[in-house]
């Protein structure tokens with residue numbers, strides 16, 4: 379069926395939902411608190427299921443063309459020796475696509491273009507959705523990990539929680555790489571991946587108190603933590619500048635009892651923010667958006683469409699969030715690294731979720 383939808387949040391989920399609902403014949407209005415699209419952000423791994431979801435709004439091929447293919451994935455110890463490899467050809471054989479690396483701004487631009495026929499209002503924060511709920515058939519809540527609407531609907535018990543780990547991210551220009559490496563040390567890891575435009579994307583995580591910037595600067599802290607590590611990590615640390623380093627503490631959302639309340643549907647990080655260790659948050663957000671539009675289009679009643687969305691998306695995303703939490707816990711080990719490496723090697727033999 380068709381109707382009117384108001385979307386809160388113009389990030390990955392909100393823009394994808396706007397486009398998918400518009401294409402399903404819905405009248406869509408989107409509100410984003412920022413005055414424009416975010417121009418900052420490092421590479422996101424786009425898994426085949428997310429690229430297939432983007433095919434539904436005509437954007438999959440843009441990701442295939444603009445993204446950089448991840449041709450291999452190696453997991454190393456801090457001394458540069460190999461723990462194990464992910465067989466990336468298996469994924470391609472199974473799905474027809476590899477993982478593509480694409481920066482957040484590039485993805486947002488593609489989604490914005492796909493949503494251009496909807497009414498998008500930037501610089502328009504929504505503090506309370508009560509009046510929106512009265513004005514339209516469905517409110518899509520896509521306001522991210524610290525969602526105000528989730529807090530209003532589900533209470534403090536479901537607020538985002540710090541997982542005890544902080545992440546640094548960035549990219550370097552003119553150093554193309556086709557290989558993904560993740561180097562695992564004691565309670566810390568350092569990842570390097572390709573990014574479009576001949577850039578190399580990097581990220582690092584370690585255990586840290588919440589909201590505590592490094593007193594001598596983030597670059598000094600990164601050099602203290604990773605300066606003795608070998609190979610590609612050294613190259614990145616020698617190249618980056620303090621002002622180009624992004625730092626975020628990592629939070630998760632506890633499993634919600636439902637993604638739907640009245641005529642409101644939560645999608646993306648607002649519904650199921652997970653640790654980034656499996657690189658799936660944005661991918662699942664895209665699949666949420668496309669699935670929600672499809673469920674609403676295929677159902678004779680709005681209520682039935684919303685509940686079909688909840689049934690199709692809540693369990694799989696919560697299972698992935700639990701797996702990502704397990705992967706994140708593994709990176710925090712600082713003893714018995716031989717056992718951790720064995721567990722990592724075993725996990726690399728399992729078929730990766732597409």
Ligand SMILES: Cc1cc2nc3c(=O)[nH]c(=O)nc-3n(C[C@H](O)[C@H](O)[C@H](O)COP(=O)(O)OP(=O)(O)OC[C@H]3O[C@@H](n4cnc5c(N)ncnc54)[C@H](O)[C@@H]3O)c2cc1C
Nearest residue numbers: 387389390391411423504522646647654657658659660661
């Ligand atoms: C370190 C790190 C690495 C990651 N790597 C990957 C990866 O490789 N692959 C992957 O798939 N995922 C990855 N993710 C996860 C991914 O970034 C998120 O899952 C994704 O951005 C969620 O999209 P979203 O649209 O739900 O939320 P967001 O992208 O956070 O968008 C929310 C939007 O809502 C707006 N907003 C907020 N409040 C309001 C309001 N009151 N009114 C109006 N607008 C509002 C915000 O300004 C924002 O634009 C990573 C995350 C982190 C932290």
